[in-house]
Amino acid sequence: xxxxxLLFVPGDxxxxxxxxxxxxxxxxxxxxxxxxxxxxxxxxREAVAEYLGGAATDGCVRLVxxxxxxxxxxxxxxxxxxxxQGLMLxxxxxxxxFARLDAAADGLTxxxxxxxxxxxxxAIFRLADYAxxxxxxxxxxxxxxxxxxxxxxxxxxxxDGAYTAxxxxxxxxxxxxxxxxxxxxxxxxxxxxxNLEGLAAYAARGAFDGFTGMMAxxxxxxxxxNAAFSPSAAALEEARRxxxxxxxxxxxxxxxxxxxxxxxPHLMAARRLLGAA
Numbered sequence: 001x002x003x004x005x006l007l008f009v010p011g012d013x014x015x016x017x018x019x020x021x022x023x024x025x026x027x028x029x030x031x032x033x034x035x036x037x038x039x040x041x042x043x044x045r046e047a048v049a050e051y052l053g054g055a056a057t058d059g060c061v062r063l064v065x066x067x068x069x070x071x072x073x074x075x076x077x078x079x080x081x082x083x084x085q086g087l088m089l090x091x092x093x094x095x096x097x098f099a100r101l102d103a104a105a106d107g108l109t110x111x112x113x114x115x116x117x118x119x120x121x122x123a124i125f126r127l128a129d130y131a132x133x134x135x136x137x138x139x140x141x142x143x144x145x146x147x148x149x150x151x152x153x154x155x156x157x158x159x160d161g162a163y164t165a166x167x168x169x170x171x172x173x174x175x176x177x178x179x180x181x182x183x184x185x186x187x188x189x190x191x192x193x194x195n196l197e198g199l200a201a202y203a204a205r206g207a208f209d210g211f212t213g214m215m216a217x218x219x220x221x222x223x224x225x226n227a228a229f230s231p232s233a234a235a236l237e238e239a240r241r242x243x244x245x246x247x248x249x250x251x252x253x254x255x256x257x258x259x260x261x262x263x264x265p266h267l268m269a270a271r272r273l274l275g276a277a
Contacts, residue, residue, distance in 0.1 A: 001061055002276065003027050003139065003184055003213045004229035005222045010035035011044030011064075017051050023219040024226060027061035032077050033068070033090050041073060045080035052083035061085050063114060063138075069100040078108055086138045089115045091146070094126030098133060112138035114186065117177065118170040119146035127177035139184030141215065142174040161198070175210055187214035196224055203228035212276070231277050239270035 007025035009016050011032045020028045030051070036044045048064060056062065064081035065088035067073040078101075081087060089097065092115030101110070117123055117130065117140050130140060144156040144167050156167040163171065171188075178185035187206035190199045199221055203214050207228045214225045231239075242257060246267050249255045254263040 001026075001138075003061065003186065005213060005216055005225040006063070006186065007216045007219060007222060008035065008065075008189070011048045012036050012040040014047040014051060017047075020219060021056075021058050021060040021062070023222045025060060025216065025219070025222045026213070026226075027063055027086070029063045029065050029088055029215070030081075030084070031065045032073070032080070033065050041067075042076075045076055049080040049082070052081070063088050065090060069097055069104065074101075074104045075106065078105055078110070082108055084111055086111050087113050088141075089113050090143075091119050091123070092117050093120060093123045094129030095133065096126070098136070110136075112136060114138045114141060116141055116143050118142040118174050120150050121147070124170060124173060127173055128180070130177050130181040130183070134181040134183055137181060137183040139186045139213070140174055140178035140181065141186035142171055142188050144171075144188055179210065184212045185210060187211040189215045189217050190221065191217060193218040193220060196220065200224040200228065231273050235273060236277055239273045242266060242270040243274070 003026045005025045006027040006029055007020050007023055008029045008031050009020040011030050012035075017028070017030070030048045032041060032044050032048065052062060052064075062084055063086040064077070064084040066077035066081060068091040069089075070091075087110060089101065091097070097115070098113070101113075113136055115130070115137075117127055130137060144163065147167065147170060148154070148156045153166070156163055158164055175185050187203070190202045192198060203225050206214055211229075213229050216222055216225055242262065245255055245257050245262070246252075254261055256262075257266075
């Protein structure tokens with residue numbers, strides 16, 4: 001399944017579940033972790049389990065973000081998420097975290113997993129693990145909030161809103177790790193829900209860099225994210241012309257195309273674009 005937009009909704013706000021699922025997001029993430037206060041987690045689990053047990057007619061993929069594997073909430077979270085189509089795994093640290101998740105599953109069949117793969121210092125050094133776990137992945141994503149807190153940094157962004165060097169590094173490493181694991185690379189959230197112009201630019205940059213989708217924190221963000229991660233008609237038409245040009249020159253590794261020289265990477269990119277469409 002191709003996920004362009006993944007919309008968070010707090011697990012203790014069941015009145016928002018259907019609205020989120022009908023927002024045109026490709027997926028909703030029913031959150032049992034950061035969006036839910038400790039005293040509300042039991043209620044959130046009940047609400048999520050009840051919702052997942054109902055009939056889904058909107059085509060929206062339903063994920064559950066569970067609490068980290070080292071918390072006392074894990075077993076109850078997994079039971080509540082038994083009917084989810086995917087699990088978002090926070091504070092993921094590669095294969096070791098998957099092993100702890102499996103131990104807590106206690107016979108439950110776990111759905112595909114979307115790790116948040118950069119939230120601790122150790123997680124950065126475990127990104128290579130995911131290539132061996134590719135058969136279990138729904139994708140990989142990253143976060144720009146927990147990591148600075150974990151190392152005592154003031155923030156992940158400079159005054160102009162751009163990520164500082166450590167967090168650009170984390171973003172890039174996660175992007176390469178996702179593609180090394182042949183899975184979807186999901187960009188992190190854009191927290192300013194009022195700045196749709198800034199969101200559109202951020203999402204466009206993510207698509208430009210090689211991300212395949214992005215998380216959202218408000219339904220108003222979904223349209224811009226879907227647009228950024230959907231190829232334009234002009235881009236698709238050019239990709240078709242590139243394929244036709246290579247087909248007309250069998251046996252040639254490089255060809256002239258509309259004033260440019262193209263070779264195998266350009267052919268691969270055109271095929272990937274048409275496949276995504």
